[in-house]
Amino acid sequence: MTTIYDVAKRANVSAMTVSRVINNASSIKKETRLRVEKAIKELDYIPNRSAQSLTSKDTRLLSLIVTDVTNPFYTRIARGAEDKAHEEGYQLVFSNSDENIEKESSYIRSAISRGIDGILFTPSGDDSRKNIKFIQKHNIPVVLIDRYLDGIELDSIIGDNHTGTKKLMNHLYEYGHRKIGFVTGPNSVSTTRERMEGFKSFIEENHLPYNQKWVFTTNLTNMKTSHFIKDLLTLPKEDRPTAIFCTNNFLAVDLMNSLNNIDLKVPDDISIVCFDDPQPIPMHNSFFTVVSQQPYEYGYIGLSMLINRIEGKQKEEQKRIVYTPELMIRHSTKIIN
Amino acid sequence: MTTIYDVAKRANVSAMTVSRVINNASSIKKETRLRVEKAIKELDYIPNRSAQSLTSKDTRLLSLIVTDVTNPFYTRIARGAEDKAHEEGYQLVFSNSDENIEKESSYIRSAISRGIDGILFTPSGDDSRKNIKFIQKHNIPVVLIDRYLDGIELDSIIGDNHTGTKKLMNHLYEYGHRKIGFVTGPNSVSTTRERMEGFKSFIEENHLPYNQKWVFTTNLTNMKTSHFIKDLLTLPKEDRPTAIFCTNNFLAVDLMNSLNNIDLKVPDDISIVCFDDPQPIPMHNSFFTVVSQQPYEYGYIGLSMLINRIEGKQKEEQKRIVYTPELMIRHSTKIIN
DNA sequence: AGACTTTTTGTTACCGATATCATAAAATAG
DNA sequence: CTATTTTATGATATCGGTAACAAAAAGTCT
Structure with a gap:
């Protein structure tokens, strides 16, 4: 694996300078910047996010927990969430809880272990309360989607x-x-x-x-x-x-x-x-x-809320967005006398 | 954030001992193990995977790249893959390439940056060849799913x-x-x-x-x-x-x-x-x-192949699994004379 | 030219875990 | 009861980055 030191050696600078180039910090002479960038290209260097996360405390990883992606409602939530995540430079780990508290807990544990920056979460049900408490104890932003839990104040996006x-x-x-x-x-x-x-x-x-x-x-x-x-x-x-x-x-x-x-x-x-x-x-x-x-919007907007919370743009109290569902009359109903 | 050192202090042992308990290594006195486990519980300690990955070189993260999860075919691949991943203690980052090479590249770059252990990949098309070359240059196992690329030898699972x-x-x-x-x-x-x-x-x-x-x-x-x-x-x-x-x-x-x-x-x-x-x-x-x-099977089995490759159980030459699709006669066709 | 800023680059320590080697404690042998 | 082996624990360096400070280089001013 190519590290920042390999690049540094090749470009004849210190590792720190390479780091500065990667994060395009200010105050780098144009000439050295070019030299470093050349070295990066030549070596196919890609920064190691694990190492970055170790100091920066963020991972740019988010967790999406739904009950089952196979349910078209959640499929589209997933797609909406992923689109927004991609736009903002985050990535999504996805999980299917199958309405099962144990599974849900295990996903949450590994998400936290990964240091994910936030969770977009469809709780299985009332029992999820303890899981949410657990997430909160670890100070991780959460946005609830589609379902909420009484007595728990969290950003959420749900239907009427x-x-x-x-x-x-x-x-x-x-x-x-x-x-x-x-x-x-x-x-x-x-x-x-x-x-x-x-x-x-x-x-x-x-x-x-x-x-x-x-x-x-x-x-x-x-x-x-x-x-x-x-x-x-x-x-x-x-x-x-x-x-x-x-x-x-x-x-x-x-x-x-x-x-x-x-x-x-x-x-x-x-x-x-x-x-x-x-x-x-x-x-x-x-x-x-x-x-x-509008599940796509649920996912997309839910993820925006989450990012706002993560990046501290939404500091105030919790926000609850409520969508009104729309009636679509089709062929499974019939007029009777 | 609680670290291994906090636990160590509380349990009156060295960090190394805690690490050994976490990875349930041998040769730990039962008494100390219990003491450490108690401390872990009390502190709600969860190991930091970024730190672990830095030394161990694996992340237990896998990348799933499909063109669009919203397509039910890929939805079910995703579900199959996620199920197997969960069983094996891996997690899945998912990406929608939208048949777009640039998007595909960008997802691959960040996957590599994350140090993902392997990629389950539906290539956009022939242009994906260079992306695959790139993945291979970084020595990351790949399994192709649903589509293959001429002239590239890789594990794959496709339909006839x-x-x-x-x-x-x-x-x-x-x-x-x-x-x-x-x-x-x-x-x-x-x-x-x-x-x-x-x-x-x-x-x-x-x-x-x-x-x-x-x-x-x-x-x-x-x-x-x-x-x-x-x-x-x-x-x-x-x-x-x-x-x-x-x-x-x-x-x-x-x-x-x-x-x-x-x-x-x-x-x-x-x-x-x-x-x-x-x-x-x-x-x-x-x-x-x-x-x-059988998209669910594609995902599930594809992911098994990937894990086998990662864990070195499949050392030999590439394996190609081919499924034969099944005819389902329903209502969009009519007999004509 | 020398003194003083400002810009650019480097050094060192550290993030949280683990590999490796070293040491201490316990178990076994003589 | 000491010598030796085995088992349990610890100290230190390291993984690949970055923060914080230090130092060097370049630019300004008198």
Whole structure:
């Protein structure tokens, strides 16, 4: 490996001078600068960031922790974050927590061990609180993305789940649906919880019928929506929901698969709505009626906030940015009489 | 920041002893080990990887360079790679080259600067050759994924594009299609080139009609398939292709959008096939007829190969793994008479 | 030209860990 | 109980940079 000393020797200067050239410090004679730069080129010298970090205390490395990049929502967050990071000369280490606290902790530990400058973080759920405490104890800037945690004050960028839910419910209502089912993940997650609250209050405010059997909660790893469907079918036809609200895209896809498997058609037999596009591409012919958020912006802006915090541009109190999701009416819902 | 010296002081031992405990070296009295471990816990000490890397020369950091994580094919490669990395105690820095050589170079430079232990790499195209030379000059292990470069011997994991193409073409043929169009990206990419070769040889072997106007080449950044469609429509109806082969999923999606925009329906008016699922989720109701590869495995196995190379388990000559894509007949193709 | 600034370059110590060699303590042997 | 081997711990130099100060060179001024 070529070091700063090799370059120094070749350019006939001290190591310090080379260091100055690398960091284009002031007060270097043009002539020596050129000589050093020549030596750098000739030797293919690249500075060793580990060594730099040892003195400078920064690494220009950031950590992105999401639950699963494979979820198009997070894929686009990742892309947005990476774009901003690249623009600003940072790089991104990415991690999939799979909604698993242990995994999350282990990623955080190694991130800290690496001396990453900050973390862009989608917490698994309420249990993540201790992980956040841990991060804070180590004085590392964090920005929460998509989910927040009660009682923890942090920069964050999230969606307005109440409004989003209301938009979807309203759409179903206008399409004539009154019996509306609800499929959701564990409510240790803020987004899920808020969507559930939104759902319930809509039901109440509009005096819609409500049946405990229309509600299904799943952990996200093995969904088992098929069980739910089977249960629904035990009800007399007039007691079944005509539409189902899913708190996220993965659930909607899984639910639809379960329905298709027993030859129930969406939207002819039942309508489905959910949060977030299941598809990564803004396709003309997307199928699901959703409220759509702007994950790319979440990632991009979230990362800007993080960098501002790191570089001390944002000194004041925490900032929370809230985006309002947009209703996209597509083909998974149908007007009924 | 807590250092090894803080721990040493607290546990009343030398720094070296702490280091030994961290790396669970042999020959430490159980009693001192416990004392040190206690101190580590109490101080929340986490070793500084930058410092470790300075002596050990490894970082347990790997670089993943793909063209765009947002493409579900690469999303899943990323996930596969990250899973394996995590299992083995490595972490992944990820980068989107956007098929842009300059970006690619800049990512490689900073990866090397970081001292990453290896690179899992989807080269932008033929121009990436110089980037690979550069990586090799710095003695960094690389595994190529999805695309290879002629004349460069490296571990790689790729798909069998000839067979894949033949499968799709055969399917169209069996469905009665004879006039088949072709939409492709820049052929500086090995996959594209091979698919094009496969296409041409199929046409020749089966004496199918061929018309230069049925072929459209685009750079992948601004596709402009709509121009292509407009051109097709200037042909008399009987001279238009009844099916179009796209070399990748993004092109297929874009093409379909263009068709929809002028009220041409897939598959009723025209059939489409392509490589790789546009959707990240194995959905029951996926639309496109494709040959599907196993990107998750590409990532997972590619990363294993990389680690083997890094850790010296794979000393011998280069290894090339070739996967055969599988035909998935869905709803974007139609039998014609 | 000499005194005084200002600019440019070099020296040394240090960042936080570990390799290497040295030493102390414990275990075993004679 | 000393001599010898083995095991456990420590001192020091080093990895590749940079901060902080020191020194040398160049430029200004009288």
